[in-house]
Amino acid sequence: MRLKLVPSDTSIDFLRLRQVAMVFSGLLVAGSIILFSLVGLNLGIDFRGGILIEARSTAGPADISGLRGNLGKLGLGDISLQSFGAETDVLVRVQRQDGDEKAQIAAIEAITSTLGSDFDIRRTEFVGPTVGAELAQKGMLAVVCALLAIMVYIWFRFEWQFSIAAILALAHDVITTIGLFALTAFEFNLATVAAILTIAGYSINDTVVVFDRVRENMRRYKSFEQRDILNRSLNETLSRTIMTSVTTLLALLAIVVFGGAVLRDFALAMIWGVLIGTYSSVFVAVGMLSRFDLKRTMEEEDEAEGAR
């Protein structure tokens, strides 16, 4: 007996849900943009500059409220404390200090000496404002360049309509992921940019598999309605889509549970990415595709090739 999450022969009318999905996605994207502009992201020190110190109490669970009082007396401005992973571990975040870089280094020393001998300093990160701005710029550039390169590649391998549909699905995934970070106030840092690019890679992977099948079926079933061809392609690839999503989710779940606190946010973002990427390949990418008259373009293309 085989484990089959998807029956062998499905004939689900995915495109019937197209309108609903469009409204749903539209709301998701609009909500993300609104959240992003109103609430904003909880930017990590990578982009905002500032200090982050991870410490482990050597004497039982960390007394966070006591620490908050002691650190508050240092007059370093906005200090956030949170327990991190184990209850002995505490994460101290301090805003960027007024003054030059020397002031930041002095703040680190003040905090570590306040933590004193009861705490073992496990990690110190400090990003100055110059570097923070550079990292933010490079992160944006990485996302934009990757999206453009993927778009050009799809255009090159398929018709232009596929390229547009793919890039819309991709933008949908990236925007809603950013929206998720605005909603949950998860820290948005360099690792998040990596997660977003990986989500983009995963989502486009999924989309390309479906598109490949669409292209193949367009040629094979010339007499069929475009809508039926699209639905058929989705049904044929459904088993694979689910299978790959589940294996990837299993691997990510292992990271969430066992990978430690540092990787947890990264893996959670990726899980969201796998879910939204799978959804968008089916509903956004193919949904957009169904609005174009693909048959004519492909026939023209084939004639052009035949004439050569």
Added chain:
Amino acid sequence: MVQFETWKRVLVLFVMLVGVVFALPNVMSNDKDGAPSFLPGQPINLGLDLQGGSHLLMLVDMDVVLAERLSNITETIRQDFRTKKIRFSGLKISGEEVVITLRDAGDKEAAEQIFTDLGTGLRRIIDGATYRISYDEAGLAELQTRTLEQSIEIIRRRIDPDGTKEPIIQRQGKDRVLVQLPGVDDPEVIKRLLGRTAKLTFQMVDLRMTAAEALDRGRTPPGTVLLPGDDEDGRSYVIEKRVIVSGELLDSATASFDQNNRPAVSFTLNATGAKRFGKATGENIGRPFAIILDGKVVSAPTIQSQIFANGQITGEFSVAETNELALILRAGALPAPLIVLEERSIGPGLGADSVAAGEIAAIVAIALVIIYMLLSYGTFGLMANVALVVNIILIIAALSAIQATLTLPGIAGIVLTMGMAVDANVLVFERIREELRRGRSVISAIDGGYQRAISTIIDSNLTTLFAATFLYIFGSGPIKGFAVTLAIGIITSLFTAVMVTRMLVIIWLERKRPTTLEL
């Protein structure tokens, strides 16, 4: 298509063998000896976030160097003009220029000669009798390069005096230095070692005016300057500008104790230094001289007798401080102050925890994926699982062979590839299922499955490779590590899916010669 040429089989086996050989050092090494010598490779390079250590990005403060150079140029011009008896006015530094006006146009030629003798890399703008001298682009670039190179050399000598710690000290851009030092327990020590330029000078204390008088009058006698003391009592000293001996003339410096058993730094001057110091101390017995470090008077002892090569710096030091000071003095002065722009320090405990957590996550991930594949595809799932294990060995081997740095996000990348690595096999298997449902024979279904799936596999993997490439280009530190593992994972999973699984499937076909296939 349902044949796998002998040369391909040999190739697959060869790649697998090479993979095992390069992956082995990771299993067989221990901390002390490294990899066994009969193996060609080294274990994977762990990033600072896994190994523990410090990453510091520092800015070399070029403005300070430039100001110093301009001030030197000003003094040279002043002296040369006096020697040549050229009359001038308004000699000063204005922004990044030295400005001077000749009083007598007849001196033009002599003045031009002096300016030319200042050296290359300078530019003169002449406006009537007024000259503006500044560094030109080439001169500035040369100054920056030299300062940066000197800084790197001094940094190396300070943080790795014995050459045993394997730090990475790299130039970044035109005015930055990146320092990466693995396995440091206390990053504060490094920051203290690099936190001062350590310009050491010996200068005479001027007794014509006390510091209090100088403060009252708001000026010091000509040729002197008011310098603060190093103590917390806020004392200042009137110091002669003339430098007797400076730090470059030190031969050695060691931590020691003075006659009262307080921590001190003993130093020895080289021949030139000893001659100058001996002359100055001989002429000034009974007068105080000042030991000045980075513009602060550390101590101002009275000269008891003539001193030549050997002396001692005393002050309010702890033993740790004298050790650090001695080390810094031996290493030499930094040409410019360093400003920390970015710091990431990971304690060794956290690094070890991360490795352990990453390993567990990876093992659990493999186990889950293997079970799921087995349940879904049976025998074929088993073959895909073999390919998965080969894939992991190849990733480890590739990372070891190119000595890429494995970071914490890199581990996540490997775990993620495991999930995605089976995708290629899933694509093929699902295709085979479809072909079987269409009533094809076993062999033709398998053949068709591979043929049809391959272009999809390549398309989908290439797009992910794009994302990895841009992560590598624009990412920094750990993110670069993630991009490298992701890219390697894509390439190896392509190889294992297309070659290894296919070889296993074909061998299975040849042995069993099945007429029906349940997939």
